[in-house]
Amino acid sequence: MFKRVALFLATNLAVLVLLGIVMSVLQNVFGVRLGNNGALLLMAAVFGFGGSFISLAISKWMAKRSTGMHLITQPRNEGEAWLLSTVQRQAQAAGIAMPEVGIYDAPEINAFATGPSRNNSLVAVSTGLLRAMDRDEAEAVLAHEVSHVANGDMVTMALIQGVLNTFVIFLSRVVGRIIDAALSGNRDGGTGPFYFITVIVLDIIFGIFASVIAMWFSRWREFRADAGGARLAGREKMIAALEKLSRTYGHSTLPNEVRAFGISGGVGHGLRKLFMTHPPLTERIQALRNMPATM
Numbered sequence: 001m002f003k004r005v006a007l008f009l010a011t012n013l014a015v016l017v018l019l020g021i022v023m024s025v026l027q028n029v030f031g032v033r034l035g036n037n038g039a040l041l042l043m044a045a046v047f048g049f050g051g052s053f054i055s056l057a058i059s060k061w062m063a064k065r066s067t068g069m070h071l072i073t074q075p076r077n078e079g080e081a082w083l084l085s086t087v088q089r090q091a092q093a094a095g096i097a098m099p100e101v102g103i104y105d106a107p108e109i110n111a112f113a114t115g116p117s118r119n120n121s122l123v124a125v126s127t128g129l130l131r132a133m134d135r136d137e138a139e140a141v142l143a144h145e146v147s148h149v150a151n152g153d154m155v156t157m158a159l160i161q162g163v164l165n166t167f168v169i170f171l172s173r174v175v176g177r178i179i180d181a182a183l184s185g186n187r188d189g190g191t192g193p194f195y196f197i198t199v200i201v202l203d204i205i206f207g208i209f210a211s212v213i214a215m216w217f218s219r220w221r222e223f224r225a226d227a228g229g230a231r232l233a234g235r236e237k238m239i240a241a242l243e244k245l246s247r248t249y250g251h252s253t254l255p256n257e258v259r260a261f262g263i264s265g266g267v268g269h270g271l272r273k274l275f276m277t278h279p280p281l282t283e284r285i286q287a288l289r290n291m292p293a294t295m
Contacts, residue, residue: 048166056158069104094150113145140233140241147228164210172202246281
C-alpha cells in the first residue's frame with residue numbers, strides 16, 4: 001500500500017514540477033509574461049486542465065493497452081454471453097449507452113470502469129473475479145462499475161483534478177513572487193532564484209494537499225457506486241460481493257493508469273488512509289447495511 005501511495009504522489013508531483021518548469025521557460029525564455037494574476041490563472045488553467053482532459057480522452061485506449069484485455073464483441077462461450085447481457089441490462093436500467101466489455105488476465109478479484117463519458121465507456125473484469133465469484137456476486141460488481149459510469153465519475157474526477165492542478169500551479173507562483181520580492185528586494189516584477197526554489201517546494205507541498213482532496217472524493221464516489229450497485233443488482237448481492245472481496249482480495253496487479261478505478265483499493269490506516277482511493281471494505285459494507293431494505 002505504501003509503495004502505491006508513494007508512486008501515486010511521486011507521479012502527480014513530477015507532473016506539477018514539470019509544468020512549473022515549462023511555465024518558467026515560457027516566461028523567461030520566450031517572453032510570455034505572467035506577472036498579471038489574471039493571465040497567470042489562465043495559463044495555470046490551461047496546464048492544470050490540459051493533462052486531466054488528455055488522460056480522460058485516452059483512458060479507454062490506455063486501459064486496453066496496459067491490461068492486454070480481451071474485448072467481448074462476439075461471445076465465445078456462455079460466460080461471456082452472460083457478461084454482455086448483464087452489462088447491457090444494467091446499462092439500460094441506468095440510462096447510459098452500452099459500454100464496451102472486456103476481460104483481462106489477473107489473479108485477484110477485480111474490475112474497473114473507465115472512459116471519457118457516460119456514453120463512451122468500458123467495463124472490464126479480471127479472470128480472478130470470474131473464477132472466485134458466483135453469478136450474483138459478479139452481477140453486483142458489474143452493477144457497481146456501471147454505476148460509476150452512470151454517475152459520470154471519470155469526468156467529475158478529471159474536472160476536480162484539473163481544478164486542483166490549476167490552483168496548485170497558480171498559488172505556488174503567486175506566493176513564490178511574494179517570497180522572492182521579500183527576500184531579494186526585487187520589486188520590478190521580475191523573478192530571482194528565490195522564486196524558482198519557492199515554486200518547486202510549494203508545488204510539492206500544495207500537490208500533497210491536492211492529492212488528499214482528490215482521494216477524499218475518490219473514496220466518496222465508491223460509496224455512491226456501491227449504492228448504485230445495490231439499486232441495480234440488489235443490496236444483499238452487493239454486500240455479498242464486498243464480503244467476498246474482504247475475505248479473498250489480494251494485491252492489485254492493475255496498471256497504475258487504471259488502478260484507482262478498481263473495485264477495491266486495499267487497506268490503510270492512519271495517515272495512509274488519507275491517500276487511499278477506496279474506503280475500507282468494512283465501512284462500505286456497513287454503509288450498505290444502513291441503507292433502506294428496499295434498495
